[in-house]
Amino acid sequence: MKLELRGITKRFGPVVANDAIDLTIEPGEIHGLLGENGAGKTTLMNVLYGLLDPDDGEILVDDQKMTFSSPNDAMAAGIGMVHQHFMLVPVFTVAENVMLGAEQTRGPGLLDLDAARAQVREVSEHYGFDVDPDAVVENLPVGVQQRVEIIKALVRHARVLILDEPTAVLTPQETDELIEIMRQLKAAGTSIVFITHKLREVRAIADRITVIRLGRVVGEAEPTATETELASMMVGRPVSLVVDKSKAEAGDPVLTVNGLTVVDHREQVVVDDVSFDVRSGEILAVAGVQGNGQTELVEAIMGLQEHVTGSVTLEGVELIDRSVRDTLRAGVGFIPEDRKVDGLVGDFTVAENLVLDLYDRPPFASGIGMKPGVVADNARKRVEEFDIRAGSIDTPAGTLSGGNQQKVVVARELSRPLRLLIATQPTRGLDVGSIEFVHRRIIVQRDQGTAVLIVSTELDEVSALADRILVMYRGRAVGIVDGETDRDVLGLMMAGVPADEAARQAAEHPTIAEHPDEVVGHQDEGESRG
């Protein structure tokens, strides 16, 4: 099936999310849609999938003009979508999830589960998915859940499959499996739109790459283009993909975590006997697939978790059972995972947000009164220093762009003397410019002798910043490895493989996702041999 978008324009008030976008997906091709966060990729796909009405432009399927007013229309036309966040019912089985919304019945309203099971089995065997139709979705690994989503689209006869940031939740090895699936689908004649901001992956899989920036198509590229070329197209200026940093001059341990265990409110052990230390002047990154206890680990250190056992000491002082306030005052800076929920008060002004955890201390307060003049002076200084683009210091922080919101949080946390900086997903959802900025500031902080603990699910970020890497899997520390460790090794560790074993396996089977250039040759050999 050939799919064509012509002049798609979508506005949200004054914001033009898509500006006359043209895109052609040829039958049986894997088309990479590359762009930064906020470039308009998701908006475009939501228009295509019937979730949003375009203000202008048309959609053509096999040269027939179509209008989609709902996802049902899009599905009927053969378009399937796998969202970044899966649309599955966790307590249903695979077969139940697959039939959901298109239930087959038998007799007077009886669900025909057998038919659904047969469908799942058929698709699964055809493509070698290895999915059990009777498995309950919540018990499946993320990679398999993704396959269930793909099966859902395929049983609805999708001939164009849209994958929105499909690798965000996968380890490199799982990504490889996904790549394999995509190749099989392609061989069977299905076209695939692969939305991503990850340069390495798009080069590894796509037949053609369309780059979008600020809602416009800025160009097409071949997968042979270098990462630097793609990055500068995506950002609109030359970008250095490597963060400049010297070797860490690590000093004495600042933060020592010993046997830390956290039980959450459902009485699940979410952090299981984790021990590590962070020394002054080094960055320790905690890597892992989302939801393996990293968030809870950090919250436990900050005093935001309730049922915590073990020991967390900051330069010898025990932090467990201390209030958040005491922890912050002991010289800990904290950049939380979700800036909108935990980092900022959206209705407060930029100036107020810049003193959110300092508001009752000199110089911002004396006694029980605050000093608005000092607060404003501070805000002007920070806005200048951290290049925060806000209308004024009295602009509500909630109205700023994601990058500027994050800069407010970073500016606040770095504006006092720190012994330890904890940053969780410090660059999630940010554009490349803001990512560079935040990374630079974190390294400056490290070089001033602060101990830095980073939690990130993005291997790019982990590799860019870390001096040492702690990998977590199901609440346990799989191991602590050097910052230069190959990503394939990290990927295996993120799936629970111990460090030594991971290193051995990774050396034997490098992944396509992480080593597109080397492995492409490898693969060809394999095929010719086979």
Next chain:
Amino acid sequence: MAESERPADAERRSTVGQRFWRELATGNAMVTLLSVVLALVIGAFLIMVSDPRVQDAASYFFSRPGDTFSAAWQSVSSAYSALFQGSLINFREYSIGRALRPFAETLAYATPLIAAGLAVALPFRAGLFNIGAEGQIVLGAIFAGYIGFAIDLPVVVHVALAVTAGLVGGAIWAGIAGVLKARTGAHEVIVTIMLNNIARFLIVYVLATSAFQRPGRADPISPFVHESAELPRFFATSRLHAGFVLAILAAAFVWWLLERGTLGFRLRAVGHNPNAATTAGMSVTNTYVAVFLIAGALAGLAGASLALGTERHLTPGISGGLGFDAITVALLGRANPWGTIAAGILFGALRAGGVTMQSRTGTPIDIVLVVQALIVLFIAAPPLVRAIFRIRVRAAEPVATAAKGW
């Protein structure tokens, strides 16, 4: 087990209050003004149809429609002019002092409304509903009144102590709700409503005890407070007393607290985003307790001003639903201290004028209550008012929100 500080809980605990406050804050002064006007217009219609003279004229409407219209005009204009003269200036009096007596009376009515309105407005800013001003007023009155009639002290000291006792009484009553909310997560609306009932029967009970009952009386009524404990009146002709100044000072204090105080900063942060407040090291639960203590003290001030200024003795009906009008006043004032003063004075004027209106034109004072209720209705349903007056919603707002996601 201590109340959990997990962000998810904090979120769930305050979303209703938060959302309501945001709704309230986004409305503009125009909507408020139009709500008042619209309520008065509907009130005028009710005055018309309930007036027997208009009903008579309407019975022969088709032969002489002019009679109906003139009777209606007559009825509405005389009622509203009585309302105006009873609340602002009485043109029939010749001396300035006597002419302004109605306005002084308006301010006398407004005094407890402002103080109690602040007691509702402040918790709004922290995302909390204080429905318990009524009970807090009663407790404030009991405490202040008891100090006022049971002990003897020099002039200034006595009144100061009695007022302070009132503040403490209100703070204790609200503090119960605050502590229950913070410790157990009990919803403050339920708790404060229940505390209102308890307070209502508590005052009936204490007034029957020998410590409180006026000697020689069988009904529940307390002795008059000593002269040394009275809040002094400004004019011989009016009940306006020093409590009004205290209410204005209280409003100034609330403004300072919200805009300049560290506690106010914390309170607003908790009201807008308890998660971020927790992450920044603020204690959400301590803030809840502090807010309720201050709110209770403000309602206690209203109680003290009734016990020591307006009534000067205790009766079971001393508050008379003031605590519920206070909710209206806080809404109308958009939970802002200056707005609360303005709304308190407006409601005081309706009360004072309503009495004159009833005595002069026979229009039932209930009309005033209907007008008050309508004002709340329109304030609470701004989209309705916007729709009626066709105020265009600024297109940028929803769009900006929608655009953020992409």
